[in-house]
Amino acid sequence: MPSVDLIASDLDHTFLGADKLPSAQNVAAVMDAAEAGVRIVFATGRPYRWLDVLDQLAPADPTILASNGAVSVDARTGEVIHQSRIDPQILAEIVSAVRRVVPDALFCAEEARHWGLEDGFERSVEKGAPDLVAPVEELIAPDRQVVKFLVRGWGVPSEELYERVAPVIGGRATTTFSFTGPDGLLEISAAGVSKGMALAQVCADLGIDPARAAAFGDMPNDITMLDLVGHPFAVRNAHPKVLERGYPVIGDHDDSAVGRTIEQLLAEKREPSSSR
Secondary structure, three states, X not given: OOOOXXXXXXXXXXXXXXXXXXXXXXXXXHXXXXXXXXXXXXXXXOOHHHOHHHHHHHHHOOEEEEXXXXXXXXXXXXXXXXXOOOOHHHHHHHHHHHHHHOOOOEEEEEEOOOEEEOOOOOXXXXXXXXXXXXXXXXXXXXXXXXXXXXXXXXXXXXXXXXXXXXXXXXXXXXXXXXXXXXXXXXXXXXXXXXXXXXXXXXXXXXXXXXXXXXXXXOOHHHHHHHHHOOEEEEOOOOOHHXXXXXXXXXXXXXXXXXHHXXXXXXXXXXXXXXXX
16 A cells, blocks of 8 residues: 555544544544654534544644635634625525425534534534524624525435435535435525545645545545545444445544544554564
């Protein structure tokens, strides 16, 4: 296997365990990789406000791609380096299109640092209260800097919700999902924005060939990233849409599979020098 110069990983259900924290082995592996000169990237659907789980990894100087690649964050300073806003007119068109196929859909609008939702969008809020609870027309007003737009379908699984909604949105935006369960949740970004697009830009900025990069993921929103790199890995607990693509499958997210695989990649990276 060629030497790997960059490692990218999704967070939830990939790098993080069932407790939503990184294992000691995963943390140690990332730190070892950074010390060996490998660039580290975390690409997540999580918004900026929900990245404190990575604080302990700041010494590895990772690039953080939040909101499915719509927001780039400096892990050391917390500064938002780049954000891809969804055009307000496009958002208005999306709302109308979604309501035609899912009349009782509810919406949430994520900005780089703030967020708002419609009443009833969430039955419980896991990470703090929203900045705004209002009708969607207020959430997508022209003065809002929306980077990710969420569609909730109570009683409609994400897969079915996607099949209904993605065709009516079409190429106006990127539609994906990373949540499974009976109450579907879709994630919408500006057209062309994805983890893969953002990671490709990181590789270009660093002068790294994506063929010499590895990536780890579990959900459909990871597919563009996994397709980009030369060494993609799916965790065993990945969504069927990911597993069916034939990526090499490693262990479960709850048994430090990412960390163990990184250690194997590092061993292979060191092998040529140790054999001389």
